[in-house]
Amino acid sequence: MSEFAIDVDASNFQQVVIEGSKTRPVLVDFWAEWCGPCRALKPVLEKLAAEYQGKFILAKLNTELVPELATKYGVRGIPDVRAFVGGELADGFTGALPESAVRQFIERLFPSPADDIRTAAMVLFAEGDAAKALQMLAEASKLDPNNEQVRLDAAEVMLSLNELEQVNTLLDSLSEQTAGRPRAMQLRARSEFAQQAVGAGDETSLRAAVAADGNDQAARLALANWLVAQQRYEAAMDELLEMLLRDKTWQDGIARKTLLNVFDMLGGSGELVNAYRRKMASALN
Secondary structure, three states, X not given: OOOOEEEOOOOOHHHHHHHXXXXXXXXXXXXXXXXXXXXXXXXXXXXXXXXXXXXXXXXXXXXXXXXXXXXXXXXXXXXXXXXXXXXXXXXXXXXXXXHHHHHHHHHOOOOOOOHHHHHHHHHHXXXXXXXXXXXXXXHHHHHOOOOHHHHHHHXXXXXXXXXXXXXXXXXXXXXXXXXXXXXXXXXXXXXXXXXXXXXXXXXXXXXXXXXXXXXXXXXXXXXXXXXXXXXXHHHHHHHHHHHHHHHOOHHHHHHHHHHHHXXXXXXXXXXXXXXXXXXXXXXXX
């Protein structure tokens, strides 16, 4: 064990983990004596903590002694490693990963030379300059080719341009861990919604079709899918609700199914989702 691997419990968790992570990343290893995979992962973590010489701190927490902290952070199986950065939970993994995978996980916690360019690119994107944003993200990728956040940013920009093949290529290139995180999963879902609208026309033509014939359910569904892909969720759900009101059975109730998919993509709950769940229930009755 090294000076950079520390046993933590309720008495020092705040100081070591929360406050400590404001100056450097802290990895919390949730473990227990009876856990075989924990015993396999522990020496890997301790070796890397010693090797990195204080670039990060390893905090080891015995879940048998401090179950309340495991519960607080939603630990359901061990070993479970959580990374804290800037006083907040930033990332994590479960299971006894090989050393190479743990090293990659750790490296992602440190500032990247691409971060400033990424930030500037996404500011430009928010201001409407998607082309320049993509140029800057390409520069960021050259600086840090393994930075998966750059790929996620590029996927988001390309999705706004309806470059779905490139979006899917970027998402397919992500590691299993990154692909399973909320942002990547939402981008994947938005891409799938956009795919459903391929060939149906742009927003202007779809709105014109709906205006010309309010019962054109195909055009309305394509419009809703397109709106979801562009993160205009309320507008999309309004179109789906209108489909329910006009014909809830059309194409085997696809409007209801699509609404449920949108709810899932948005996390399944929350003020917006709950409001539209009530509207859907009313439209179905």
